[in-house]
Amino acid sequence: MSEALAPAAIVVTTAPMLELAGVTHVFDVSRPWLQRTLAREPRRTLRAVDDLSFSIPRGTTLSLVGESGCGKSTVARLSVGLMEPARGTIRFEGEPLSTARAQPALRRRMNMIFQDPYASLNPRWRVRDIVAEPIRTFGLAHGSAVQERVDALLTQVGLAPQDGEKFPHAFSGGQRQRVSIARALSSAPEFLVCDEPTSALDVSVQAQILNLMKDLQQRLGLTYLFISHNLAVVRHMSDQLGVMYLGRIVEMGPADAIFAAPRHPYTRLLLDALPDLAHPGRSRTSVGGEVPNPIRPPSGCTFHPRCKLANARCRAERPEQIAAEGVLVACHAIEEGRAS
Amino acid sequence: MPLLEVRDLVVEFPTRRGVLRALDHVSFAIEAGEVLGVVGESGAGKSLTGAAIIGLLDPPGRIAGGEIRLQGERIDKLPPEKLRRIRGRRIGTIFQDPLTTLNPLYTVGRQLVETIQTHLGLSDAAARKRAIAWLEEVGIPGASQRIDAYPHAFSGGMRQRVVIALALCAEPMLVIADEPTTALDVSVQAQIISLLKRLTRDHGTAVMLVTHDMGVIAETSDRVAVMYAGRVAEIGPVAAVIGTPAHPYTEGLMGSIPSLEQRVARLRQIDGAMPRLDAIPAGCAFNPRCPRVFDRCRSERPELMAAGTTQAACWLHAGVATNV
Incomplete structure (x- = not known):
């Protein structure tokens, strides 16, 4: 299946609508000063978004998918300038986001749709x-x-x-x-950030809203950053897809390529965990464990406690993204050819 | 004799502007050991059906007609004290949010022991042993230590496991699970569903699984009831309802679910929204949104009738033996 895929470029046009490079955001979750001092504990931080890079070409949809606490809503807020990243740059139409936000003419071109209507x-x-x-x-x-x-x-x-x-x-x-x-x-606007726009809605209403959003995109040439936990919705909406786990993108590329041949063990887990309407009664492959506490993320690859392919290197060393047939994957097992 | 039989159940809410009928002649049955999925959109009355069965309707809601039988015995008219003996002992419940189901001030062990002792009358030591066995069975690692932990020390998925242990520890014949996985992430959802499936199969417990998620229904249920505006629109074996739905509402509902297998340019959508309780149209409640509506639908209300391998409340199937 995977051989048929053309090696699509991840960074496409020269002037993407939105471009994130090495964006990191850290929340301070320390206890109040007095309690902290009395208990002699250091400041505690939560790295919600860790070294994130992607770009969204004009008129397309990039989706971020992941479970709760993976940092996808933080990316949404960073992308429209509701928060400033601790490190890294965000460019909107080639201009730094903070500069763009300061100009009403540029600021009006981005907007946001929230989850809870x-x-x-x-x-x-x-x-x-x-x-x-x-x-x-x-x-x-x-x-x-x-x-x-x-x-x-x-x-x-x-x-x-x-x-x-x-x-x-x-x-x-x-x-x-x-x-x-x-x-x-x-x-x-030309750019809309949609943070779980349909997860509070019933499925028949969700279909109406998704259809409307697609119609509007075609008619007005909109660019979407689409955040969702629902893979089927993401499949329906996306051109590009990024799968997030504990603040990092573990797999990113053209949505069709990822759905045709998911590579990262976490992406596979998410897809296997979905109930199958076409075959009623079939059991899902159940995977152990839950998303760990992001305040104390596991060492090395943060997914290793739940991963069947994990070895000593995964526990010690953080994997970097490598390109494989147009898809970026951060996984030692894939790099070493251990993944089947 | 079915384990649970609900016949012509009517639930009403008296309000200042008149009586609202939230459930309108709902009928279905659950056999021993069977999993019946109840699916529908918000406000269709699926949770209310569960609440009415266990006698936990919020006032001023009241059962205004019909009957509910558990193993042939009527339970809808029982005094509260008798109904309390049935809840927990013969009917267990699992709700959506494990954080509100568990008492935050008691250890999970104390809550389990209390339930076991109330319904099974075991000694302290035996009840505690039983509680640890249940925690092990629902997959809590280190159960003999974790039994003395408070609910806040558990993650969302682990908490829902505790709630399942709590619902099953008195060995009820029927469990009413109301959106048991809605508050959980997909990977955890899969774990909880397979746990629930395994335990209820091992113990021969029947399940009424209330959810809005067709996927959860598809992999868990034997039969499924589709509810719309306080009525059962279609009921039948799960493969038939999903694969060859007979009611236009079921068909629309299935079409509006985005699929992983294939990508379509547009999802099928049902225009409009479910009517409010004070504005349910005459005839079939679905008629204003139905693509196949005809005159009879606007004036006369359809009852459930045979439609291929399922039963559907739809005039399209009147007088036709098979139409699938």
Whole structure:
């Protein structure tokens, strides 16, 4: 299967929409000073994102997938400048992100869709005002043109212009997520960070939202950074895929190539762990262990306690990413040809 | 005689603006040792069905009609004290969030011992021994030490294992598992599902598995009931419901699940949303969203009827012997 894959380049066009190089983010999770001093313990840090690099070509979707605590939401926040990375650079359209954020003309071109449509809409604002806020902030329209634009946006996401008069509580989860998308689109962005946009929704509603997001991407040429824990959703949405484990990307490349021939043991674990609708009654391969505490990550390759292929080198030495047929994989076993 | 039989169950919530009917003539049966999956979207009434069976409806919700029989004996009209003896002893429960199921102030051992002693009347030492055996059986490493730990010392997956031990330790005949894996990561989810499957098979326990996840149903259940707007839309063997669904809602639901096997340009979607309880349309509740709706659907409510190898509440199958 894998031989048929063309060695696709990971970094594609000359000016990617978003480019991360060696991005690391560390949270300070120490106890308060007094308690720390009394207990004589050092500061404790949590490395949520560790030496992350990728780039997203214009008009495509890059997805990050992983289990809870792997750092995918931190990447989402870093990518729109809600947090500053401790190390590394993030470039938006070739400009450093902090510079880009300082210019309204560039800042309006990026936006975010959040997971929980109940928490991300102000309950005291009418939908019309929620959607209009970015338009007013960036001065994209004035007077009655604002209202026209809001109406057009609501129509675009499958709501009616009259819905603008209502408050968020009058909508179902799926409709609220449509409002979130309308708000995200109101500043006419080109780049959207979508952090688990459908995981709070039922599957039939999820299908509506995913279809809408794909339609909008085609029509408006949007670029997505798509964060999800659901591999099937990611398969449906992505051009490129990065699999994260404890803050690091363990496998990255064209989504079709990874799904056709997953290489890293963790990617295989994730795929094997999914229930199979095509063969009811078939048991999943159950894998032992859970994601370890990121405050004290295992030595060497952080996946080694759960990995069947782990040996002494995996426990001691951190694997670097190596390219294999267009896919980047960080695994000693694959490098040494121990993986079957 | 089935182990559990639910017939024409009606659950209502009186409100200031009138009575809302949350479950409307729900009927199904579970045989001994069988796994029945109950699937549906939020608000379809699947959790409510479980809560009604074990007598844990939140007031003002009340059973307004129908009957629930456990081994032929009616349990929907029992006084609370008698129902309490049934819960735990004959029907075990597993809920979604293991953190709220376990009491954070008691060690897991104390909670297990309490349950075992309440229902099986063992001595302290024997109950503790039994509790350790259960923790080992659900795969807690170092069970004889971990038994004295508090719930917060366990990870999410380990906690759910403790909850499973707690539900099974009085050896009930039926376990009602309400979204037992929804709060867990996929790799842990697979572990919990296979554990639940193995234990209930070994002990001959029947399971009513309530979930929104078709994948979990597919690999676990013998039969599946699909619920929509407080009613059973389709019920039948799991392979038939998934492979050749007879109700347009089941068909739409299956089509809207993204697949790993093949990539499609667009997912099939069911337009609209499930109606609210105060606005359930006349006739078939699914008719405004149904792609194959016709006149009869708008005026007359379909009951479950034979549709190939499953039963579906859909007029498409009226008077047709096989239509799959």
